[in-house]
Amino acid sequence: MFSVENAATPNPSALDELVPSRYALTVGDIDVLVVSDGVLPLPTKMLGHNAKQVERDKWFDGMYLPRDAFDWALNAMLVRSADHTILIDAGLGMDPDLHLPRAGQLIGRLGAAGIDLTEVTDVVITHMHMDHIGGLLLDGIKERLNPNLQIHIAASEVEFWKSPDFTRTSMPDGFPDALRATAKKFWAEYSKYIRTFDDEREVAPGVRVRRTGGHTPGHSVVRIDSNGEALTFAGDAVFAVGFDQPTWHNGFEHDPEEAARVRIGLLKDLAGTGELLAATHLPFPSIGRVSADGEVFRWVPAFWDF
Template sequence: MTMQLKKNTDQKRTAQREFEELVPSRYALRVGEIDVLVVSDGVLPLPTATMSTNADPAARAAWFKDMFLGPDAFDWALNVLVVRSGDQTILVDAGLGGQFPGFPRAGQFPRRLEAAGIDLASVTDVVITHMHMDHIGGLLVDEVKNRLRPDLRIHVAATEVEFWASPDFSLTSMPSPVPDVLRSTAEQFMKAYHDKLRTFEDEHEVAPGVVAKLTGGHTPGHCVVYVTSGGERLTFAGDALFPVAFDHPDWHNGFEHDPEESVRVRVRLLQEAAASGELLVATHLPFPSVGRVAVDGDAFRWVAAFWDY
């Protein structure tokens, strides 16, 4: 009886894994000689109002309707990056983690890394674009903390560390419980990893061809990551832009600590990407979030890359 029950359980788990593989959760590409893997950490639901806090409600409703989203909430993608350059394996951001109630479909990156054959113990470096909970929460999960190597280096802008010592939420427009959770998560992260932090001021080469650069805006210490090799470049934009940013780069996001500066950062990044033709990936663009940017009048147009399969 017990053996039969175990057999049935194993068969169900196998069937579940096979079903899960029908839904892609990682996408691999090469930038010159550098391997890049985009990994989905899942999705979390957010109010549509957070994407456009300074927009006319009718214009916001029309945009979400045109995108077949909303009207009141939508699923926000969560993407992290794994980059292999030389003998270094770099994780860019770490997703939400599974410790926050109400977000059961997020916090998936640990098992998806495992499914991709990437051992967390092989990660030599982590770049944190900024210390919001959906970028550092994954590092606070026991199954992750216990498997990381003792000499792990975590790269984050010095401005970001300073900001979270006494964060200012006065210009944000977040759901009411969020600021306290963001603050406590940042405190947990600093307590757990303070001895592994490698801070930088403006720009830092994490590995050959992998550079973290301070942008500010979304948070004072927000950074992007440039991957450059063989005449090609990919930019991981973190939270500098969101799905609505191409049509309405001037719309504010409720999670931006400096909305006006965020607009300037966003427009500059989009203009650079359009001029260079480089690949662009961002945390909250729909997975796999690999594409290019074109100028479209006073706005921009997202051109999704064709999947290479």
């Protein structure tokens, strides 16, 4: 059974890694495990393509990051509540000819943590970009899953990917085609497992998924709430630059203005409650809190507890 204690303990068959790739914590009575799927090397312009280059350069210089390209973190989450074991997003999985060799590590790292895929009762997909669904498309994975698995996705997300619109995105060459192909394959493989929702759904006691829109029409966040403690997994609603520059447009956003409104609203809410935040592309393990001064925000990383 998944718990903080056994998931945080090295498995004899664990991957030989020099840096940690999983981080366990509790939110009230709910066990949470953040698992790194690796990193994506992408152009820095993707984090603010509506900003002037001099402004982007200033931000990256201030963060001691290279100006041209850097590694985006890829985080997923495993949650244990009552008799549910819930995987939130599934990582990149395969490399669809985009030369991303350091991503797609989630399934191997779950195994190294002693997680048997048959334990997973539910999967929540924050949105259907390939770095959130691809892990389920690896060869042999479908056969290892629980036959009663339920995959929760917003209905508007499923509808969008029937004929996706990329006119307002700003992606490197090859990405739109890869995203279309991966979403199409995912639907073909897993449609019978998918349970759509309109606005929100309680997946398990204390685990609720809510559609936000913005990044994609059905983009969703997951809130874990137990015994007065809470954590929100924000998917792609928040990127590292989004605290200082919440109105900068990310290249993967299909509706950039709405994505900025969603981001600002979410950050205000989290600053008001003081609850924990995690997100796909914040530096691993991405656990922290938000402070705010008007619409200027600051990410406050949690001190690691081990």
